Amino acid sequence: MRRKVTKAIFPVAGMGTRFLPATKSVPKEIMTLVDRPLIQYAIDEARAAGIKEFIFVTSRGKGALEDYFDHAPQLEQELKKKKKSELLQILKNTNMESGAIAYIRQHRALGLGHAVWCARRLIANEPFAVILPDDVIAAEKPCLQQMVEAYAETGGNMVAAMEVEPERSSSYGMLDVAEDLGQLVKVKGMVEKPAADKAPSNLAVIGRYILTPNVLQNLNQLKSGSGGEIQLTDAIAREIEQSRNVYGYRFRGQRFDCGSKSGFLQATVAFGLAREELRDDLSAYLRSIMQIDKAAQ
Numbered sequence: 664m665r666r667k668v669t670k671a672i673f674p675v676a677g678m679g680t681r682f683l684p685a686t687k688s689v690p691k692e693i694m695t696l697v698d699r700p701l702i703q704y705a706i707d708e709a710r711a712a713g714i715k716e717f718i719f720v721t722s723r724g725k726g727a728l729e730d731y732f733d734h735a736p737q738l739e740q741e742l743k744k745k746k747k748s749e750l751l752q753i754l755k756n757t758n759m760e761s762g763a764i765a766y767i768r769q770h771r772a773l774g775l776g777h778a779v780w781c782a783r784r785l786i787a788n789e790p791f792a793v794i795l796p797d798d799v800i801a802a803e804k805p806c807l808q809q810m811v812e813a814y815a816e817t818g819g820n821m822v823a824a825m826e827v828e829p830e831r832s833s834s835y836g837m838l839d840v841a842e843d844l845g846q847l848v849k850v851k852g853m854v855e856k857p858a859a860d861k862a863p864s865n866l867a868v869i870g871r872y873i874l875t876p877n878v879l880q881n882l883n884q885l886k887s888g889s890g891g892e893i894q895l896t897d898a899i900a901r902e903i904e905q906s907r908n909v910y911g912y913r914f915r916g917q918r919f920d921c922g923s924k925s926g927f928l929q930a931t932v933a934f935g936l937a938r939e940e941l942r943d944d945l946s947a948y949l950r951s952i953m954q955i956d957k958a959a960q
C-alpha cells in the first residue's frame with residue numbers, strides 16, 4: 664500500500680513586496696479574498712485532501728499569521744451570547760486541532776527550495792505536499808485532492824500543471840514532456856523560469872506538489888540556481904536524472920495568481936460572484952461599469 668500524504672508544507676516566508684504598503688504590517692497570506700485570508704483557502708484545500716499536519720515556513724514579521732490559527736474563545740463566547748450561530752460556525756471552521764500546526768523559520772530568503780528544505784526534519788521519511796498559498800485554485804474538487812487521488816495510482820512525484828502563453832514561461836517552472844497521457848504527463852525535465860525561446864513546452868508548474876522525501880535529499884546537495892535562489896524545480900528535476908518518476912497533473916479548475924495585484928483583483932471578483940449573497944449586487948455593478956467603459960470608447 665502506498666503511504667498516504669498527511670503532511671503539507673506552506674512556504675509563507677516571502678515579504679510580499681508587490682503588495683506594499685499593505686504588507687508593511689500585514690503578512691500577504693492574511694490579505695483577504697472577499698472575507699477569508701488567502702491562507703484559509705490553502706488550509707481548506709489541504710484538509711479536503713486528507714492533510715493532518717500543517718507546516719508553515721515563516722520569517723520575521725509573520726506573527727499575525729500564527730495568531731490567526733489560535734482559537735478565539737472570547738469571540739466565540741460573544742457570538743454564542745448574541746445567538747449568531749452562522750458566524751460562530753464560520754469561526755469554528757477555522758479552528759485547527761492542537762498540535763496540528765508547526766512553524767519553522769526560514770532565517771534567510773534563499774528561495775523556495777530552501778524554504779521546503781527547512782522543514783525536512785518534520786517531514787522525515789514520508790511523501791509530502793507543498794502548497795503555495797499565492798496560487799488560489801477555484802475548483803469543484805479541490806486541486807490537491809484531485810492530485811492525491813491521481814497519486815494513489817502513480818506514486819512518484821507530482822506537480823500541478825497548466826498551459827501558459829509562451830511569453831509567460833519566464834514566470835514559472837516549465838515542464839519538458841516525455842509522454843502526454845492527457846490529464847497526466849510524464850516529465851523528462853524541468854526548467855525554472857526559462858525565456859520563451861528556451862521553454863521546453865508551454866506546460867507550467869502551478870503551486871501544488873506531492874513529493875517524495877528524496878527531493879529533500881536532493882535539496883541537501885543543491886547550489887543556488889535561477890535568480891541565485893535554491894530552486895525546488897531543480898531538486899525535482901534531479902529525481903528524473905535519478906530515474907524516478909515525475910508527473911505533471913493538469914488539474915480541473917481555475918487558477919488565480921494572487922501574488923500579483925491583477926490576479927488578486929480577478930480572484931476577488933470571481934470569488935465574490937461565486938457567493939450567493941453578493942452575486943446580484945456585484946454583477947449589476949460590473950455590468951454598469953462595463954457599459955460606461957464601452958460608452959467611453
Ligand code: G1P
Pocket residue numbers: 775795798834835836837855856867868869870895896922
Ligand atoms: C514558484 C516556483 C515556480 C512555479 C510557481 C508557481 O515561483 O518556483 O516553479 O511555477 O511558483 O506559482 P514563484 O512564483 O514563487 O516565483
